[in-house]
Amino acid sequence: xxxxxxxxxxxxxxxxxRPEDVTPSRPDMMVECLLNPGVFRFEGAVWILVRVAxxxxxxxxxxxxxxxxxxxxxxxxxxxxxxxxxxxxxxxxKYDGEQYLSTLSHLRLFKSADxxxxxxxxxxxxxxxxxxxxxxxxxxxxxxxxxxxxLLTYTAAxxxxxxxxxxxxxDWQTFEHLGLILPPANKDCAIFEEQVKxxxxxxxxxxxIIVGGHYIWLSFSNDLEYWGRHTCIAxxxxxxxxxxRVGAGAAPIKTERGWLVIYHGADENSxxxxxxxxxxxxxxxxxxxxxxxxxxxxxxxYECNGFFGEVVFTNGHIVDGDEVTIxxxxxxxxxxxxxxxxxxxxxxx
Amino acid sequence: xxxxxxxxxxxxxxxxxRPEDVTPSRPDMMVECLLNPGVFRFEGAVWILVRVAxxxxxxxxxxxxxxxxxxxxxxxxxxxxxxxxxxxxxxxxKYDGEQYLSTLSHLRLFKSADxxxxxxxxxxxxxxxxxxxxxxxxxxxxxxxxxxxxLLTYTAAxxxxxxxxxxxxxDWQTFEHLGLILPPANKDCAIFEEQVKxxxxxxxxxxxIIVGGHYIWLSFSNDLEYWGRHTCIAxxxxxxxxxxRVGAGAAPIKTERGWLVIYHGADENSxxxxxxxxxxxxxxxxxxxxxxxxxxxxxxxYECNGFFGEVVFTNGHIVDGDEVTIxxxxxxxxxxxxxxxxxxxxxxx
Numbered sequence: 001x002x003x004x005x006x007x008x009x010x011x012x013x014x015x016x017x018r019p020e021d022v023t024p025s026r027p028d029m030m031v032e033c034l035l036n037p038g039v040f041r042f043e044g045a046v047w048i049l050v051r052v053a054x055x056x057x058x059x060x061x062x063x064x065x066x067x068x069x070x071x072x073x074x075x076x077x078x079x080x081x082x083x084x085x086x087x088x089x090x091x092x093x094k095y096d097g098e099q100y101l102s103t104l105s106h107l108r109l110f111k112s113a114d115x116x117x118x119x120x121x122x123x124x125x126x127x128x129x130x131x132x133x134x135x136x137x138x139x140x141x142x143x144x145x146x147x148x149x150x151l152l153t154y155t156a157a158x159x160x161x162x163x164x165x166x167x168x169x170x171d172w173q174t175f176e177h178l179g180l181i182l183p184p185a186n187k188d189c190a191i192f193e194e195q196v197k198x199x200x201x202x203x204x205x206x207x208x209i210i211v212g213g214h215y216i217w218l219s220f221s222n223d224l225e226y227w228g229r230h231t232c233i234a235x236x237x238x239x240x241x242x243x244x245r246v247g248a249g250a251a252p253i254k255t256e257r258g259w260l261v262i263y264h265g266a267d268e269n270s271x272x273x274x275x276x277x278x279x280x281x282x283x284x285x286x287x288x289x290x291x292x293x294x295x296x297x298x299x300x301x302y303e304c305n306g307f308f309g310e311v312v313f314t315n316g317h318i319v320d321g322d323e324v325t326i327x328x329x330x331x332x333x334x335x336x337x338x339x340x341x342x343x344x345x346x347x348x349x
Numbered sequence: 350x351x352x353x354x355x356x357x358x359x360x361x362x363x364x365x366x367r368p369e370d371v372t373p374s375r376p377d378m379m380v381e382c383l384l385n386p387g388v389f390r391f392e393g394a395v396w397i398l399v400r401v402a403x404x405x406x407x408x409x410x411x412x413x414x415x416x417x418x419x420x421x422x423x424x425x426x427x428x429x430x431x432x433x434x435x436x437x438x439x440x441x442x443k444y445d446g447e448q449y450l451s452t453l454s455h456l457r458l459f460k461s462a463d464x465x466x467x468x469x470x471x472x473x474x475x476x477x478x479x480x481x482x483x484x485x486x487x488x489x490x491x492x493x494x495x496x497x498x499x500l501l502t503y504t505a506a507x508x509x510x511x512x513x514x515x516x517x518x519x520d521w522q523t524f525e526h527l528g529l530i531l532p533p534a535n536k537d538c539a540i541f542e543e544q545v546k547x548x549x550x551x552x553x554x555x556x557x558i559i560v561g562g563h564y565i566w567l568s569f570s571n572d573l574e575y576w577g578r579h580t581c582i583a584x585x586x587x588x589x590x591x592x593x594r595v596g597a598g599a600a601p602i603k604t605e606r607g608w609l610v611i612y613h614g615a616d617e618n619s620x621x622x623x624x625x626x627x628x629x630x631x632x633x634x635x636x637x638x639x640x641x642x643x644x645x646x647x648x649x650x651y652e653c654n655g656f657f658g659e660v661v662f663t664n665g666h667i668v669d670g671d672e673v674t675i676x677x678x679x680x681x682x683x684x685x686x687x688x689x690x691x692x693x694x695x696x697x698x
Binding site for chain 2: 092097099100101131132135159162163178180181182184185186208209211213215217219220222225227228231235
């Protein structure tokens with residue numbers, strides 16, 4: 001590990017949560033992966049909103065995966081030797097021109113007194129609702145607003161594509177659904193925790209087709225429900241660790257030098273690392289600085305090997321003075337944490 | 350032609366405008382194609398806002414195409430035998446992982462007293478402005494609002510992807526730019542010419558990646574600048590003429606039975622036909638009916654052969670009682686017109 005510039009101090013308790021620690025949502029399902037939690041403080045505890053990816057126990061020679069039909073889980077099964085089937089990417093199932101996800105994800109709350117030992121909060125699961133979430137809900141960012149609102153932006157996956165859904169809550173008991181705020185193909189949406197010049201701002205990751213790519217964009221809103229003034233702020237960089245796709249992590253951290261955005265970048269081999277962007281405080285469409293080297297890369301065994309190896313992916317953190325604790329999905333399998341010094345990160349920018 | 354159900358009566362003057370009828374924007378450019386005009390009535394005339402696609406005169410053994418750099422046209426050239434070059438689709442240029450468009454489009458106004466004979470209105474060209482339009486502007490819909498505003502929604506193409514830009518004018522001399530209203534990958538945006546339940550409504554065509562496809566969506570806005578409540582209303586249909594991609598034409602036509610949307614559909618061979626959707630007047634997210642057979646398909650020689658053959662594509666029309674005159678791009682080369690009877694179209698739905 002000595003040759004890298006990895007700045008993250010991993011928790012010695014990693015992984016904090018593994019699939020076998022979690023009860024499936026139904027007895028006939030298995031928890032296949034835990035991924036990419038949103039993170040917040042509430043009532044004196046640290047909470048993580050984990051993406052729990054499930055599928056049925058697999059029969060030999062077949063692949064089975066669930067989808068939601070009218071809000072109920074239904075299972076599709078194909079023979080693995082069917083020539084119309086393509087499962088070359090473990091995250092996807094392609095069959096005769098139709099595309100599905102290999103697992104169905106819901107979001108589940110876990111809480112912790114120390115930020116390390118988490119237990120299932122036994123609160124209702126967030127299951128996909130309606131036709132625009134029939135392939136599940138994923139990778140939720142939680143923005144903690146000064147007025148006590150929590151804003152949940154998550155990937156709403158369906159046969160219509162994946163877009164960004166938004167829910168608002170104050171008490172984690174009742175939720176207001178503000179609809180799909182960004183149409184396909186869009187994900188990795190993080191709302192700033194305060195307004196900039198009287199407007200809400202979010203980072204998001206639309207995907208280009210023919211032209212463009214998987215780039216980080218910024219959008220604005222007066223009311224959270226309707227968004228506009230979309231603009232691209234960070235592209236992939238050829239030949240670098242973030243050459244293939246980039247996407248924002250959790251809400252930016254306000255520093256004296258600017259908005260600090262922790263983002264993920266993947267290369268052509270789908271190796272996911274973390275880096276940072278620094279955005280102008282007054283005009284966050286202006287990028288002041290960007291990491292040359294990753295802040296964090298898959299190094300630990302649990303980051304290199306799993307459902308989809310060579311992945312560190314974060315979309316949730318808590319800040320305590322100079323220390324930011326990121327919670328992250330490792331190898332699309334387990335939940336981990338690590339700390340970074342904000343000062344040290346800024347010194348690289 | 351007797352075996353098809355094609356309902357369109359083509360103008361005997363087709364094509365109405367060909368590339369050789371149009372002066373290039375610069376002496377060193379050639380007009381390669383005329384495409385997909387927006388259409389409106391203004392000051393007693395019929396106007397079309399044509400997409401004019403240009404590129405430099407091509408040298409043997411090379412491919413050259415323009416892009417905008419800081420608002421100025423710049424020309425890129427590659428050797429045709431360069432193994433890193435891919436020009437298998439005449440509309441695109443791929444080189445070593447980078448993607449470009451083979452032509453640069455601007456929008457230009459032509460006017461006509463009779464709707465058949467058009468002349469260049471000699472008004473300023475609409476050239477791409479800024480980084481989000483550096484690959485040009487394309488396929489503009491013009492919504493004519495009751496208050497005298499014209500709303501222009503067009504494809505803003507750039508190295509960041511293609512999204513939907515919006516401009517507003519009353520006099521066709523001065524234009525207010527409302528920004529990129531829908532981020533990539535999105536195009537084919539048509540704003541309804543009146544509000545529904547107090548909100549602006551638009552059809553648009555985001556593209557899915559991994560899941561989803563090239564489907565027609567509906568979005569809502571209170572102010573035209575910020576959009577939300579995105580929902581998918583029409584998907585492609587396997588084995589049919591619209592199996593590969595669908596997208597809205599111009600603003601829907603209000604009929605007693607519902608909002609009549611003329612849309613394009615393409616199959617796996619990129620053969621573009623036109624069909625219709627009927628949407629509920631009160632709740633346009635509800636699709637009442639949809640064409641089984643195309644209303645119009647590429648049949649005439651000028652529709653079958655050209656820059657990109659087998660294409661009829663409309664995003665502009667005028668309505669006169671029961672008669673709708675669509676203006677359309679044929680084979681991505683020339684501008685044509687045809688009439689449809691609204692009653693006859695409705696009888697197929």
